Amino acid sequence: MREANRNSNVPQFVRRIEVVQKRSIMYYQQQASQPFLKIVVALPTMVTSCRGILDRGIQIDGLGMKSFLTYESNVLFALRFMIDCNVVGGNWIEVPVGRYKKAARNLSYCQLEFDCLYSDLISHSPEGEFSKMAPFRILSFDIECAGRKGHFPEPTHDPVIQVANLVTLQGQDQPLIKNVMTVKSCSPIVGVDVMSFDTEKEVLLAWRDFIREVDPDIIIGYNICNFDLPYLIRRAEVLGMAEFPVLGRIRNSRVRKEDVHHSIISDLQNGNPETRRRLAVYCLKDAYLPQRLLDKLMFIYNYVEMARVTGVPISFLLARGQSIKVSPKVASFSSSGNLTNSVYVQVLSQLLRKARQRNLVIPNAKQAGSEQGTYEGATVLEARAGFYERPIATLDFASLYPSIMMAYNLCYCTLVTPEEFRKLNLPPECVNKTPSGETFVKSNLQKGILPEILEELLAARKRAKADLKEAKDPRVKAVLDGRQLALKMIEHTKKLVEDKFTVLGGYEHKAEVIYGDTDSVMVQFGVPTVEEAMKLGREAADYISGTFIKPIRLEFEKIYYPYLLISKKRYAGLLWTNLDKHDKMDAKVYQFSPGIETVRRDNCLLVKNLVTECLNKILVERDVPGAVQYVKNTISDLLMNCMDLSLLVITKGLTKIGDDYEVKAAHVELAERMRKRDAATAPSIGDRVPYVIIKAARGAKPLLRIFEPILKNANKELLQGSHIRSISIPTPSNSGIMRFAKKQLTCIGCKAVISRDCPIFYRRKKAQKDMAEAKTQLDRWNF
Secondary structure (H helix, E strand, O other), X not given: OHHHHHXXXXXXXXXXXXXXXXXXXXXXXXXXXXXXXXXXEOOOOHHHHHHHHHHHOEEEOOXXXXXXXXXXXXXXXXXXXXXXXXXXXXXXXXXXXXXEEEOOOOOEOOOOXXXXXXHHOEEEOOOHHHHOOOOOEEEEEEEEXXXXXXXXXXXXXXXXXXXXXXXXXXOOOOOOEEEEEEEOOOOOOOOOEEEEEOOHHHHHHHHHHHHHHHOXXXXXXXXXXXXXXXXXXXXXXXXXXXXXXXXXXXXXXXXXXXXXXXXXXXHHHOOOHHHHHHHHHHHHHHHHHHHHXXXXXXXXXXXXXXXXXXXXXXXXXXXXXHOOEOOHHHHOOOOOOEOOOHHHHHHHHHHHHHHHHOOEEOEEOOOOHHHOOOOOOOOEEOOOOEEEOOOEEEEEEOOHHHHHHHHOOOOHHHEEOHHHHHHHOOOHHHEEEOOOXXXXXXXXXXXXXXXXXXXXXXXXXXXXXXXXXXXXXXXXXXXXXXXXXHHHHHHHHHHHHHHHOOOOOOOOOOOEEEEEEOOEEEEEOOOOOHHHHHHHHHHHHHHHHOOOOOOOOEEEEEEEEEEEEEEOOEEEEEEEOOOOOOOEEEEEOOOOOOOOOOOOOOOOHHHHHHHHHHHHHHHHOOOHHHHHHHHHHHXXXXXXXOOOHXXXXXXXXXXXXXXXXXXXXXXXXHHHHHHHHOOOOOOOOOOEEEEOOOOOOOOOHHHHHHHOOOOOOHHHHHHOOHHHOOOOOOOOOOOHHHHHOOOOOEOOOOOOEOOOOOHHHHXXXXXXXXXXXHHHHHHHHHO
């Protein structure tokens, strides 16, 4: 490369090569440093090409083809710049007076633009005066499209008819700007600037100019990244508007890729100014609500604080976290070397910063197949299913995995290879050995970088008010071997609790661990009151914590009383954190498990109401026979056709076309049949399809799931007997004695003859009347 750079005929891709003294982050090393070659290229995009050449190998006279391991050659340029300049996301940067100049030609649409040397930038740590939030200018917008009947809007066919915008300053309640841009005239809206245009093209151009003029720092909205923005850009392409995608701050930088049902949007647009006003109000509401959510959930504060702690740009937390690549040797959190969560991006940023402080470099090597070890999942103790009428104490480890990594000093730079361990002859008191046989030096020899990062992240949790979840995906062999240690924690805790809290140990009852899951255990101490259980729970937590290396700590969290343990990862109970009254009924559901039907959304209302009432009778009223009888009465009412049909309706969203589903679910098949009958009225993508299952498979799993721990023969008790022997079958009313019968409409909800006093009847009639009036008015407008 030096020879190539001396040749005047070769472009100066490589600006210089320096010899620097560094040390690799991988493995414990006693030498201070060793020589590395630092290659400086002309442009950031050339780093990838240079890395590829070195990875593939270079022909060297006398040595043949030789490849080289590169370090930190796949760090994104923005992150590299921030690390080298000590800049973190969301912090204040100062440019000293006299160290900048006005640019000869503006390259952006920014309000201020000037040139300065990167070395003149002063980065202020986000503390004290510089911890204040910047007055971000936030734009919330929403679009409405005139979709065809029976079709979800498509940018190749359906025009954009309205765009609503709200602009606010961070920290202020009221918006600075509130407007709506419409195709054709629209009646005035109080407090809103209504701008009407003759064509869709004029609306899009006006919105583009509005974006440039407002210069928002943050753009928000409902699903704007996957629908609104791509739709606008595609519509501009269809209309031949080449300049529309230039929406960013950099000139010539293009963007790359009251309820109103979407089926009546076209009708409202094709009506008169009043109907378009109704649509505009709806559009404005969809632009206003994201702003309310942003303020309510404190997203700006949370993301800024998280960016400050982790050192990455705010945008990385939202988008880059899904695709950023890092060194597979050091951070192969997935088999392809891709980080699958923004948490890992934050860890990488912290790792690079800490490594720079210690004069370490991070290797970027391809991971060999043999290095991808297998890892055993976290221990889940066998659940002792049953209905516990005495208090159950729950003990949780505080930040288990980070605590393990800090306690045992687990890091890349503290890992000792077997060869080095034999060579260095390290004394046993200076190392930690994991269950898988890996060796790490203790912090008295060398403090690990990862433990330092974790200490800072855990300390910053309260300040950032963010859920900085610890990395739990165990793909880095040995370094993330803390999971292997975690396997021992629960089992060890179970044994200590049951050995300590016994009658022989001076306690009134023998403690029993009835369930344990990853980082928590549930203990029955045998005491009759919540107060005694809380006292013993705290005592047990302190006792167990004393047996572990700091900062691993077991904490008392809550009491369940009574407690219904159904199986692994499925339980319900009354949750107590104070002595006065239970906090709530807690029905635990885990992802990828069937769960408890009170909080599942893929069951009909009847199942949800039935299971909720049964749990209420079992847990709150302590009336198991009453719960059994309630189930029998409900089954009987269902078989006798005394149940409101609305309680049996299941609704599921249609997210794809029927052929795109690998397994045809009931709502997909129903939508396909409706489409064959009448495509115009059939459900479209995005609609929810309601349906009723008229005959299901044998058994009632939700009921049996709850009652099996309580009743010995739940299936026989609930699904057999006199309450299922009477079945109501509709009979024809046009023959025989039924010709003389007088029909009386009765409410299937309250069993009374229908009148205006029946609330269900009143609500239905009112809804029917409103719908009829709306349809009549719409038909008149269409005419």
